[in-house]
Amino acid sequence: MAAVPICMDNALLVTDSYKVTHHLQYPPGTTTVYSYFECRGGKFPEVVFFGLQYLLKKWLVGPVISREKIVEAKEFYKLHFGQDCFNEEGWNYILKEHGGRIPIRIHAVAEGTIVPVKNVLFSVENTDPKVPWITNWFETLLVQVWYPLTVATNSRAQKEIIAKYLLETADNLQGLPFKLHDFGFRGSTSVESAAIGGAAHLVNFMGTDTIAGIVCARKYYGCKMAGNSIPAAEHSTITSWGKSGEAHAFRNMLEKFPKGLVAVVSDSYDIWNACEKVWGQELRDLVIKRGKGGNTLVIRPDSGEPADVVVKVLTILSKAFGVVKNSKGFKQLPPYIRVIQGDGISYESITAILERMKKLEWSAENITFGSGGALLQRLDRDTQKCAYKCSYAVIDGKPTNVFKQPVTDLGKKSKKGRLSLEYDHGKYRTVEEGKGDPAKDVLMPVFENGKLLREFTFEEIRARAEISILKQSTNKSK
Template structure:
């Protein structure tokens, strides 16, 4: 929650108030938007799904409204229900966000490229290779071949930005709220680019990606680099021969300097150089020496991300 304020985890807000000096009475710590889950859509029943959409639009006439849309048939939602409700959607003071929640996120959002398809007699097939040539594989619908963003563009249009990429009308959008990692996010953005669209899908990390991240994902691990034994300093480090170099640690006393908007690490420095550093003692011998508020950390991170 350092880089975003959206959350549905209420205990996280209490945690930030307790440990990082946050105050929900004075600042926005975390918030959410109206968003449905499958149980909500199921309660409205399959045959009346369009009525569930209509009721939600009436209940939330402004702001962001996120609706999970693949409880039964995502493509029917995009090609039948949304066009039927187009007038109501465009009349809202806000954005309706369509949320698919199953299948391959890249293909669901972006569809397929023409070189991945065989179209014959107005029917669409995925290409399949039989060892000699490409042949017709699984048949898919035209809607599935287009993907969510293209279907929303077909139904609601939008504008073309200064770079020549298509941007959806501000009243409609999409989110894939789970199973998104860095590779999938990049693949979605690249596929949209190839189809002439700006990157305009909200990405959610979700439980899938959380389970596949470790402390090594972003090199976030603490290692000892300098110790003293019987009053004599020792520069220590780790560099496993079985690793690709990612886990090699810095060595000895450390100095961090800021230059050209970037932080640069120097190791094996003297005590004088170590004292002249961006590093600040926060925790020492079991005691917190320096405390930072949530607001300070967010501002620092925001400043760093723009440099």
């Protein structure tokens, strides 16, 4: 049977089913519905706010409602519910009176801002009293900011760990922006999730193989080139030479890419033999010769228990190529040879690897990490307990504070009234019931009636999200 055509960018179809019926459920006389988004807790005590601009520009900027889309949605929902409960009149009103532009107002904290959990991050309210239901129609879409926000938060937390160990065991932090490389494209649930998740990681780091993330940062945040990569081997390009030809495959990598960094996966058969006999003996002179031009070979183990494998690889390489001790007394391989661990990398395992290296007097400068599933996929909305709740309404002209307080889980208690996010003396706090000081409120208008009011560049987002130690060093240099 032929597929029935449907418009995949129809904003009337990016909501949960039950919301189609909610226009009939608010109290009579309701003219305003005001809702907010927050992280109610979770794995990390603070979050990087990122990704709202992407959602707004992709779905809500401009005249996004048309007569054709309304007709399509009406037919679709009639089939879906088995009855006609779609608010055709309301959407026709928006088309006629607002030219198809969504009559909501959004105030948000600037993207890239680091905010402790349990604080408001953005608020949404209708601007036309005849369509109060529209505020929560778009909850489903807007809550999806949880994903880029959580990826950026997780990525930044790993940056803080790596920075800590570099401070303790290396001479400087110069290599930090490239210490966690995004390997997550193939493990993502879709190209779109790889794009926004990949961009979220690039808020903190400069290394990626997730091209979709770079494209996203370019299209939605105006960044010409957000991330970099290097020539690198995969198992097929090594194993296609055969087991007896592994050394020829390695040599080919050095000869085909004589300049700059090149990464070579080396565990296809025996990582210990590859490091000791092939890299450390057969190709040793070529590696050293290549390194004299300031070029670097990066050896990639890709199996085994990460901490055990990394320190053993470093030890084998040190016997072949030697080591020096830096100013802090930690061992470093020559600058022309490094290691990248790209298997089993997560927030937890990075700490374990770096701690083991430190105990054995290896500098964190020797290693770079590549992360896939744990970086872009091993998270969900509950990682930071993201929620969107109504906190204020106007009913029959009367302002009403709205909240929930379930006796079975007080952690889900919601905030009351209009909210502001105040920043004072280096701390954020959410003020409820409209009692905030506008002069201290950092929530700013970012969207109103189909128009993007404030556009954040990737450069300024990165600057806001920078970890404290680097912000301090930047300020000192100024």
